[in-house]
Amino acid sequence: MKVLVATEKPFAAAAVDGIKKEIEGAGNELVLLEKYTEKAQLLDAVKDVDAMIIRSDKADAEVLDAAKNLKIIVRAGAGYDNIDLAAATAHNVVAENTPGQNSNAVAELVFGLLVFTVRNFYNGKAGSELKGKKLGILAFGNVGRNVARIAKGFGMEVAAYDAFCPADVIEAAGVHAVKSQDELFQTCDIVSLHIPATPETIKSIDYKTVNQLPKGGILINTARKEVINEPELLKLLAEREDLKFITDIKPDADADFAKFEGRYFSTPKKMGAQTAEANINAGIAAAKQINAFFADGCTKYQVNK
Numbered sequence: 001m002k003v004l005v006a007t008e009k010p011f012a013a014a015a016v017d018g019i020k021k022e023i024e025g026a027g028n029e030l031v032l033l034e035k036y037t038e039k040a041q042l043l044d045a046v047k048d049v050d051a052m053i054i055r056s057d058k059a060d061a062e063v064l065d066a067a068k069n070l071k072i073i074v075r076a077g078a079g080y081d082n083i084d085l086a087a088a089t090a091h092n093v094v095a096e097n098t099p100g101q102n103s104n105a106v107a108e109l110v111f112g113l114l115v116f117t118v119r120n121f122y123n124g125k126a127g128s129e130l131k132g133k134k135l136g137i138l139a140f141g142n143v144g145r146n147v148a149r150i151a152k153g154f155g156m157e158v159a160a161y162d163a164f165c166p167a168d169v170i171e172a173a174g175v176h177a178v179k180s181q182d183e184l185f186q187t188c189d190i191v192s193l194h195i196p197a198t199p200e201t202i203k204s205i206d207y208k209t210v211n212q213l214p215k216g217g218i219l220i221n222t223a224r225k226e227v228i229n230e231p232e233l234l235k236l237l238a239e240r241e242d243l244k245f246i247t248d249i250k251p252d253a254d255a256d257f258a259k260f261e262g263r264y265f266s267t268p269k270k271m272g273a274q275t276a277e278a279n280i281n282a283g284i285a286a287a288k289q290i291n292a293f294f295a296d297g298c299t300k301y302q303v304n305k
């Protein structure tokens with residue numbers, strides 16, 4: 001089987017080596033399309049492949065139409081909103097992600113950003129500590145669970161809310177399960193977002209929600225920019241000088257947020273999964289999932305069931 005790795009932003013070299021070893025070791029052929037600049041290059045590369053691995057690359061209906069032999073597409077990473085799932089299903093293509101492979105990397109970044117924030121972006125003035133503060137984790141998935149684990153090491157109080165994960169699972173991890181998203185915002189000093197972008201969550205982090213944070217509250221987003229209602233959050237930051245907004249995903253209105261100097265920070269580009277370990281883990285997991293699919297039809301991580 002011919003397996004294409006199509007990455008506008010390439011994997012680390014060690015990840016490509018690992019993917020190659022996995023794919024070729026299972027008797028499949030690997031084709032690489034890295035740093036492509038035109039969609040036409042991608043449309044040409046997908047023409048005769050049986051499987052493909054992508055990162056943040058867009059697999060829209062046009063790409064899926066062009067990939068006549070495609071049977072499986074794997075997004076090396078957690079979020080899969082860059083794959084047109086309806087088009088994949090219509091073409092009988094299995095779409096998968098590689099959950100959990102970069103969640104520790106994202107969770108560690110949360111704390112890098114939080115220490116930077118409570119120490120006033122290292123501006124020389126005395127800041128505060130995370131120990132004893134209450135951290136609210138919105139969504140107790142792979143990233144949220146790693147955030148909880150690390151938060152305990154900092155001596156933080158930890159609470160979480162997840163619309164689908166049962167409270168006893170959250171409590172079993174030594175985390176206080178609150179009953180609603182509102183309760184999380186009302187009772188925590190810092191709220192860290194780990195929800196996916198879904199019709200329910202898009203723009204759900206709005207004025208009313210964030211305004212429930214106590215004085216000096218911090219909102220940190222390492223999930224997806226789409227979950228933030230940007231105009232409403234801008235309005236709130238203008239009204240409440242005590243609030244801070246920290247993000248790993250540059251908002252569309254970055255220039256407007258940047259006016260809140262000392263209370264807003266965005267990583268220059270999404271850094272959450274940018275570690276050698278996450279890169280290698282996700283890429284190799286994608287290769288293994290493709291091999292398992294061709295070997296015995298395994299679709300354990302299918303997201304378009």
Ligand code: NAD
Pocket residue numbers: 077078079080099100102103106138139140141142143144161162163164165194195196197198200201222223224248270271272273274
């Ligand atoms: P996951 O699928 O493991 O967990 C998501 C959790 O969200 C699940 O537990 C689910 O029950 C919960 N959930 C879904 N809808 C909800 C809702 N309406 N309210 C409350 N909870 C809800 O995903 P993950 O690997 O933990 O990733 C979380 C987010 O982080 C995703 O948006 C992902 O795209 C993003 N992410 C960002 C980076 C980065 O580079 N910054 C890297 C990896 C993942």
